[in-house]
Amino acid sequence: MFNCEREPLTLLVEITPRLAKKRYKESIYEAWNHQCGYCLKPATSLDHIIPKFSSGSSKRNNLLPACRNCNKNKGSIKMDQWYKKQLFFTLEQYNKIKEWMKEPIQIEDLTIDNKLVEKLEYA
Numbered sequence: 776m777f778n779c780e781r782e783p784l785t786l787l788v789e790i791t792p793r794l795a796k797k798r799y800k801e802s803i804y805e806a807w808n809h810q811c812g813y814c815l816k817p818a819t820s821l822d823h824i825i826p827k828f829s830s831g832s833s834k835r836n837n838l839l840p841a842c843r844n845c846n847k848n849k850g851s852i853k854m855d856q857w858y859k860k861q862l863f864f865t866l867e868q869y870n871k872i873k874e875w876m877k878e879p880i881q882i883e884d885l886t887i888d889n890k891l892v893e894k895l896e897y898a
C-alpha cells in the first residue's frame with residue numbers, strides 16, 4: 776500500500792498519530808507547569824493516577840506528570856493511600872489532583888469517538 780516513505784499518505788498515517796500523542800502528552804505537562812503533581816519537582820514521566828491494571832484509563836484526567844521518584848515509589852499503590860503518607864503531602868495539592876481527576880472528557884476525545892461511531896455505523 777505504501778510505496779515510498781515520503782508519499783503523502785505514508786506521512787499522514789505515520790507522522791500524525793505520533794505528533795498527536797506528543798502534543799497530547801505535552802498539553803498535560805503544560806497544565807501542571809512541567810512539575811511533578813505530587814512533590815512539585817521537575818516531572819519526567821506521566822503517572823497513571825489509577826494504575827492501568829486497576830482499569831485506570833490513559834485519558835487526560837487519569838494522567839499526572841510525575842518525577843522519577845514519585846512514579847517509581849507510588850508503583851501500583853492507590854494514589855490516596857500512597858500520597859497521604861508522603862512527607863511532601865499537602866491538602867492543597869491533593870485537592871488539585873482530585874479536581875484534575877474530575878475534569879470532563881475533552882472535546883478532542885469526543886470528536887474522535889464520534890468519528891469512530893460514524894465509521895462503525897457506515898462500515
Ligand SMILES: [Zn+2]
Nearest residue numbers: 811814842845
Ligand atoms: Zn515527585
